[in-house]
Amino acid sequence: MGRRVVVTGIGLICGVGNTTEEVWQALLAGNSGVARISQFDAADFACQIAAEVKNFDPLNFIEKKEIKKMARFIHLAIAASDEAMRMSGLKITPQNAERVGVDIGSGIGGFDIIEREHSALIEGGPRRISPFFIPSAIVNLAAGQVSMRYGAKGPNEATATACTTSAHSIGDSFRIIQHNDADMMIAGGSEAAITPMGVGGFAAMRALSTRNDDPPAASRPWDKDRDGFVIGEGAGILILEELEHAGKRGAPIIAEIVGYGMSADAYHITQPAPEHEGGFRVMRNAAKDAGVSPDAIDYVNAHGTSTPIGDTLEAHAIRNFFGNRKLAVSSTKSMTGHLLGGAGGLEAGVTVLALRDQIVPPTINLVNQDPETCGMDFVPNHARRASLEYAMSNSFGFGGTNGALLFRRWSE
Numbered sequence: 001m002g003r004r005v006v007v008t009g010i011g012l013i014c015g016v017g018n019t020t021e022e023v024w025q026a027l028l029a030g031n032s033g034v035a036r037i038s039q040f041d042a043a044d045f046a047c048q049i050a051a052e053v054k055n056f057d058p059l060n061f062i063e064k065k066e067i068k069k070m071a072r073f074i075h076l077a078i079a080a081s082d083e084a085m086r087m088s089g090l091k092i093t094p095q096n097a098e099r100v101g102v103d104i105g106s107g108i109g110g111f112d113i114i115e116r117e118h119s120a121l122i123e124g125g126p127r128r129i130s131p132f133f134i135p136s137a138i139v140n141l142a143a144g145q146v147s148m149r150y151g152a153k154g155p156n157e158a159t160a161t162a163c164t165t166s167a168h169s170i171g172d173s174f175r176i177i178q179h180n181d182a183d184m185m186i187a188g189g190s191e192a193a194i195t196p197m198g199v200g201g202f203a204a205m206r207a208l209s210t211r212n213d214d215p216p217a218a219s220r221p222w223d224k225d226r227d228g229f230v231i232g233e234g235a236g237i238l239i240l241e242e243l244e245h246a247g248k249r250g251a252p253i254i255a256e257i258v259g260y261g262m263s264a265d266a267y268h269i270t271q272p273a274p275e276h277e278g279g280f281r282v283m284r285n286a287a288k289d290a291g292v293s294p295d296a297i298d299y300v301n302a303h304g305t306s307t308p309i310g311d312t313l314e315a316h317a318i319r320n321f322f323g324n325r326k327l328a329v330s331s332t333k334s335m336t337g338h339l340l341g342g343a344g345g346l347e348a349g350v351t352v353l354a355l356r357d358q359i360v361p362p363t364i365n366l367v368n369q370d371p372e373t374c375g376m377d378f379v380p381n382h383a384r385r386a387s388l389e390y391a392m393s394n395s396f397g398f399g400g401t402n403g404a405l406l407f408r409r410w411s412e
Contacts (some may be wrong), residue, residue, distance in 0.1 A: 002178030004243040006410065008251040009088030010349040011080035011188075014234030014336045015051030020083055023336075023346075024353050027361040028383040032216035032335050034230050039194050047208040049215040050194045051232035051337030069132045070145060071110025072233075076342075077142035077190035078149065080235035085150065088239040088251055090184060092150045101154030101182040102147045103173045104237065105165040105189045107341025107397070110137030111198050142190050154182040162397030163303070165189045166236060166344030167405055171260035173240050174405075183245045188345030190235035199231060205270070207307065219338075220365035221304035221331035222311050222373050229305040232337025236345025238352070255352040256408045258390075259290030265400030272313045278402050279303075279317035283392065286404035292390055294322050297406070299360055299391040301351045304331025305338050314394070315373040328386060330379040334364045344395035348405050351393040355409040360384045 013019070015033025016026035026033070033051040042048040058067050058075040061082055067075070081104070092100050113136050120128040135141055140158035147156050155176055159169040166189030173185035193199075202208050209228040211218035219230040246253055263285060265278035272279060287294060300322075303314055318329060332350050339346055354360055366380040388409060395403045 003180065004256065005174050005177045005240050006243050006246050006256045007238050007254045007352050008241045008246050009084035009090065009239030010254065010352060011082065011084030011237040012346055012349045013053055013076055013080050014339060014346055015053060015232050016335055018053065018056060020349065027332055027335055027350065028359065030335065030362050030364045030381060032364060033232065034215040034218055034337055036215060037194065037199070040196055042199065045199055046203045046210050047199055048212045049209070049218055049230060050199065051230055052194055053233055069136050071113040071136050072192035073106050073110060073190045074142045074145050076192055076233065076235040077104050077146060077237070080188065080190065080237040081146045081186055084186065084237040084239050090239055092152055097151050097153040099154055099183040100152040101156060101173070101176060102143045102152050102186045103155070103157040103159060103169040104143040104146055104186065105159035105169045105341055106139045106142060106191055107160060107162050107165045108191060108193045108198065109139040111193045111195045113137040115195055115197055146186055152186065160341070161401045162399060163340050163343055164395040164397035164401045164403040165341035167348065167393065167395035167403030170238055170345065170348055171403055171405055174257050174260050177240055177242050183242045185240045186237060187240055188235065188237035189342045191340045191342035192233045193340060194231055194233050202231060209306065217365050219306045219334045221306045221334050221363055222315065222370050222378050223366050224368045224370045226306045226308060226311065229307055230337040232339045234339050234346060235342050236347070236349045238345065238348060253410045255355045255410050257405065258408045259286040259292065259406030261285030261289060261404040263402045265402070267400050270398050271309060272396065273400065275320065276313035276317035278400055279314055279394065279396060280320050282402035282404045283317065283321045283394065286392060286406045290406045292406065297390045297392055298328065298386065298388045299354060300327065300329045301347045301391065301393045302329050302331045303394045303396045304333055304363065306333065312370065312372045315376055319376065326377050328360045328377055328379055330361055330363045332361050344393065344403060348393045351391045352407055355388050355391050355407055358386060358388055360386050
C-alpha cells in the first residue's frame with residue numbers, strides 16, 4: 001500500500017468563483033457560471049456560450065514583465081497554486097526543496113498563444129513570432145513555472161490525457177509520495193481553451209451545447225433535453241502530502257486520498273465503450289487500490305459532461321459498479337462547464353470539500369431526468385446534507401483514457 005497521503009491545500013478557480021471558498025459556496029447555492037462568450041466575438045459560431053473565469057487579473061499574481069511569457073492556462077495554474085500553498089501553509093526551503101514535486105497538466109495548453117502567434121506569422125512573417133511563443137504555450141510550462149516560482153526541485157511532470165489529465169496528475173502524485181519519491185506534491189491541472197479555435201473545433205464535432213439563448217441552463221447533465229457540453233476554463237490544484245510529514249509541521253489535513261484507478265476503453269477516439277465498461281473498470285480499480293467495497297462509497301462526483309451519449313453510458317457504468325444502491329451522484333459541470341484537462345483537479349477539490357463539510361453539491365438544470373437513468377439519485381438542483389465517509393471523482397477523456405480518485409473523510 002505504501003505511505004499514507006493526505007490533502008493539505010486546495011486551490012480552485014473557474015467560472016463560478018476565483019477562490020476555493022467562492023467556488024464552493026457558488027456550487028452549494030446552485031449558481032451557474034455559464035454566459036455569453038466575452039473573450040472573442042462568437043457571433044458567427046454555432047456555440048456562443050462558455051463558463052469563463054471572470055474579473056481575473058494576472059497582475060495580482062504575476063509580475064507584468066513575466067505575464068507575456070505565459071499563456072492564460074499558466075496564469076490560472078499559478079493563481080490556484082498560490083491559494084493551495086497558502087491553505088496548506090507549505091514553505092519550500094533549501095532543506096526540503098528536493099522532496100517537493102509538481103505535476104500540473106493541461107489537455108490543450110496555450111491555444112490562445114498559438115492562435116495569436118499564428119496570426120503574427122500570417123500578417124508579418126516569421127520575424128514577427130515572439131521568442132516566448134514556445135515556452136509560453138507548451139503543456140509542461142504550468143508545472144515548470146510553478147516549480148520555479150516556489151523552488152520545488154522534486155519530480156516535475158505534466159500529464160496530458162485530454163479530459164482525464166488532472167485526475168491522472170493527482171493520482172500519479174499520490175503514487176509518487178506512496179513510493180517515497182517525494183513528501184509533498186503540488187498536483188492538478190489547468191485549462192484556458194475558450195478561443196476561436198477551441199470553441200470552433202469542439203463545435204465542429206457537434207459536441208457543444210447551442211442553447212445560446214439561455215446560457216445558465218445550457219449544461220444539464222442527465223436531463224433528457226441536454227444537447228452537449230459547455231466549455232469552461234480554470235484550474236484545480238491540490239497539495240498532497242505524506243501523513244507523518246503533514247502531522248509534524250501541523251498542516252491542516254482536509255481529507256485522505258486512498259485510491260487511484262486507471263483504465264483504457266481501447267474502443268473509439270471520442271465515444272466511450274458500450275455500457276462504459278472502461279468507466280466501470282476504472283471505478284473498480286480505484287476501490288480495489290483503496291481496499292474498499294462499493295458499498296462503502298457514499299458519493300460520486302461524476303464526469304457528467306451533459307453530452308447525450310456520455311451521460312447515459314456513465315450512468316450505466318455507475319449502476320453496474322454500485323448496483324441498485326441509491327447512491328448520491330452529482331455533476332458540478334452543470335455549473336462550472338467542462339474544464340477539459342482542468343476538470344479533474346477542480347472536481348477532486350470539490351469532492352474533498354464535500355467530505356470536509358458533509359454536504360453534496362447538486363446537479364442543476366435537471367428538470368426532466370433522462371428515462372435511461374431512472375432510479376438514480378443525481379442530487380437535482382439543491383445541495384444536500386449527507387453522512388460521507390468515502391467519495392469518488394470520475395474523469396474520462398478522448399482516446400478512451402479514464403481516471404478515478406477515491407478520498408476518505410479525515411478524522412484523527
